Amino acid sequence: MRALPLPALLPLIFALLFAAWFALGVLVEADGFAPLQRAVGAFFYASIATVCFGFAIRNRRRRLGGAQGTVAVQRAVRTGALxxxxxxxxxxxxxxxxxxxxxxxxxxxxxxxxxxxxxxxxxxxxxxxxxxxxxxxxxxxxxxxxxxxxxxxxxxxxxxxxxxxxxxxxxxxxxxxxxxxxxx
Missing domain, CATH: 1.10.287 (Helix Hairpins)
Structure with a gap:
């Protein structure tokens, strides 16, 4: 997933954030749960967070020469070897x-x-x-x-x-x- 191009990665991030925010609302607001209101809130939260994550991922990939460079650095940190x-x-x-x-x-x-x-x-x-x-x-x-x-x-x-x-x-x-x- 780390090496996916941004047009494929960002919808996945959006879906995960939307589902997490909506599920959190289901758990916390058991009494007066309004699904439509929670879905609208989850949509805006996931949209804003996805844009922020998208800029952060894009900038990091640019610094490291692309997605493969980012994956190589992450792998090196995880394994401890160049x-x-x-x-x-x-x-x-x-x-x-x-x-x-x-x-x-x-x-x-x-x-x-x-x-x-x-x-x-x-x-x-x-x-x-x-x-x-x-x-x-x-x-x-x-x-x-x-x-x-x-x-x-x-x-x-x-x-x-x-x-x-x-x-x-x-x-x-x-x-x-x-x-x-x-x-x-």
């Missing part, structure tokens, strides 16, 4: 890996705070609003634990990748300029 079958442009990869490292390190600081605040709110809501919030608490804590573990693993992986880029010279003719058109 790709062997393709050339790596250190002038493009280094800024991207440093950006990802900063993001993951900030995630390591933010997730514990989010977990405490979210757990506190969920417990309060479970006692005062509806017991359904106990389920949200479990899902939220699991997602926070997974996000924290993934961020730690990614920071370790990036810390191993950055020194591996040191001996790599910049590719001839590479200037770090963003390509004009995304081939994906």
């Amino acid at each position: 790709p062997e079958h393709e050339r790596v442009d250190a002038s493009v990869w280094r800024p991207e890996l440093e950006l990802l490292r900063r993001r993951y390190r900030s995630t390591l600081a933010i997730v514990p705070v989010m977990a405490v605040l979210g757990a506190g709110f969920s417990i309060w809501a479970a006692f005062t609003i509806t017991p359904l919030w106990w389920g949200f608490l479990v899902v939220f804590v699991v997602l926070c634990a997974w996000g924290y573990r993934d961020a730690r693993r990614s920071v370790r992986s990036i810390d191993g990748l950055l020194p591996a880029l040191e001996p790599l010279p910049a590719l001839p003719g590479s200037s770090g300029v963003v390509p004009i058109r995304d081939p994906a």
Whole structure:
């Protein structure tokens, strides 16, 4: 799914966001649920979020030379090794890996705070609003634990990748300029 072209990826993102927002409304508004109002709200939420995600994905793909470059960086962060079958442009990869490292390190600081605040709110809501919030608490804590573990693993992986880029010279003719058109 990561390598899909944007015209194929954005409708999938829209459908997932629409379904999630609509389902959340079904779960939370059990008493006075109005399907048409929730569908209109889900449509606007999913539209705005899809546009924002589309710009973010497009800009990242442009920085990395297309969808395949984005997938290669993600695979390298996940495996902790530079790709062997393709050339790596250190002038493009280094800024991207440093950006990802900063993001993951900030995630390591933010997730514990989010977990405490979210757990506190969920417990309060479970006692005062509806017991359904106990389920949200479990899902939220699991997602926070997974996000924290993934961020730690990614920071370790990036810390191993950055020194591996040191001996790599910049590719001839590479200037770090963003390509004009995304081939994906």
